[in-house]
Amino acid sequence: MEDLPNCRSSPTFWRLVIPQKMTFQTYAAIWVSGFVIRTNRARLKADCSPEKAVMDEASRIPAGVDTGRPTPARIYDYMLKGHNYFQVDRFAAEQILKAAPEIRDAAFSNRGFHQRAAKWIAEHGVRQFIDIGSGLPTVGNTHEVVQKVIPGAHVVYVDNDPMVELHSRALLDSAGTISVICGDLREPGSILDHPELRKLIDLSAPVGLLMTGVMMFVSDVSDPWALVSAYLAAIPSGSYLSLSHLTDDYKPPAAAEGFRAVFDTATEHMYFRSKAKVERFFAGLALAEPYPEAGPGVTFTGLWGAEDVELADSDGSRWLYCGVAEKP
Ligand SMILES: C[S@@+](CC[C@H](N)C(=O)[O-])C[C@H]1O[C@@H](n2cnc3c(N)ncnc32)[C@H](O)[C@@H]1O
Secondary structure (H helix, E strand, O other), rough: OOOOOOOOOHHHHHHHOEEEEOOOHHHHHHHOOOOOOOOEEEEEEEEOOOOHHHHHOOOOOOOOOOOOOOOOOHHHHHHHHOOOHHHHHHHHHHHHHHHHOOOHHHHHHHHHHHHHHHHHHHHHOEEEEEEEEOOOOOOOOHHHHHHHHHOOEEEEEEEOHHHHHHHHHHOOHHHHHHEEEEEEOOOOOOOOOOHHHHHHOOOOOEEEEEEEHHHOOOOOOHHHHHHHHHHHHHOOOOOOOEEEEEEEOOOHHHHHHHHHHHHOOOOOOOOOOOOOHHOOOOOOOOEEEOOOOOOOEEOOOOOOOOOOOOHHOOHHHHEEEEEEEEEE
16 A cells, blocks of 8 residues: 555545544544545535535545546646645556656746746735645745745635645644635636635735646636736736746647646646747736846746756756736
C-alpha cells in the first residue's frame, strides 16, 4: 500500500477527512456509526457549501470530494511532488507524463512564475491578493510569499475543488490575514460579494488578482475573457493581474492531444490557447516587462522574472504563457 492520502495510517488522510471546523454533533455521528472508508463511493458533483464540507454519512469521505475522477488540483499536486492526491489522480498524472514527460517541469515552472509574480506585485506596494484557482497548499503558498514583502498582507484563496478548501483551512492564521472560499470562478458575483472576501479585501484599494494555471479549465462557451474582465472591473486602477495559461503552440500534436485527453475523464476539461488568445486576457492593461530588454509582454513561465533567461528556458516552461499587468 502506498503512502497516499486515502491510507488510514497516514496523518494526511486524517487531515483530509476531518475538516478543521467540524461540529461536535458531526464528530459524534461519525463516532457512533464507525469509520468505514470506501474511497470510491463518493462520485459526487463538487458542491462546496460549508454544510457540505463535512463527512458524507454514506461514503465517509467529505461530501463533494470526488475520488472517482481525477481533479486538476490533485493532478497538479502529484506533479509538484505533494501528497494530497488519490490513486485516480496519480494514474491520470502518469498518463500525462507518458504523453509529455516534461509536464512535471511545466508544473514547477508555473508555480515558480506564480510565486515570482506575487512577490513582484507585493514589491509594487499591493497589500491584498485574491488568488483564484489557488490549488492545494504547497511549498511557498501565496501568503507566505507576499507576507515576506508586506507583513500582514491579506490573501483570499478561491478554488472550486472542495479538497483544496479542506486543506487550505489549515493555513488560516490567528491574525486573520487569510481566508479560503470554495467557489467557482465562473460566478464572479458570488466570489466578489462573498463575505469572506469582503472581510479581508477592500475593493477600493489596489488588489493583486492572481489567476495562474486556471483559465485553461474554462471553455470558450463560458467566455473566459469576459470573466477575467468582470474581476478586473471590480478592482481599482493600480491593481495587477497575474495570469498563466497552457498552450500547445510549438508542441507536437500527439503530445498535446495525449495531455489534453486525460482531462476528458477529469472533473474539468482542459483547453490549450494560443499566444494571441492569452494576450487577450490582458487587453486594456499595461503589461510588465518579463525580463530585461524583453519589452512589455507575454512570455513563457520560466522566463518571467528569470535571473538567467537562457538557463530558465526549457521545454516544460514552453507549455505555459504568462504575464503580469497593471490596471491603468
Ligand atoms: C493547475 S492548478 C493551479 C494552482 C495555482 N494557481 C498555481 O498556479 O500554482 C488549477 C487550480 O484551478 C482550480 N480550478 C479549476 N477550475 C476552476 C473554477 N472554475 N473555479 C475555481 N477554481 C478552479 C483547480 O481546482 C486547481 O486547484
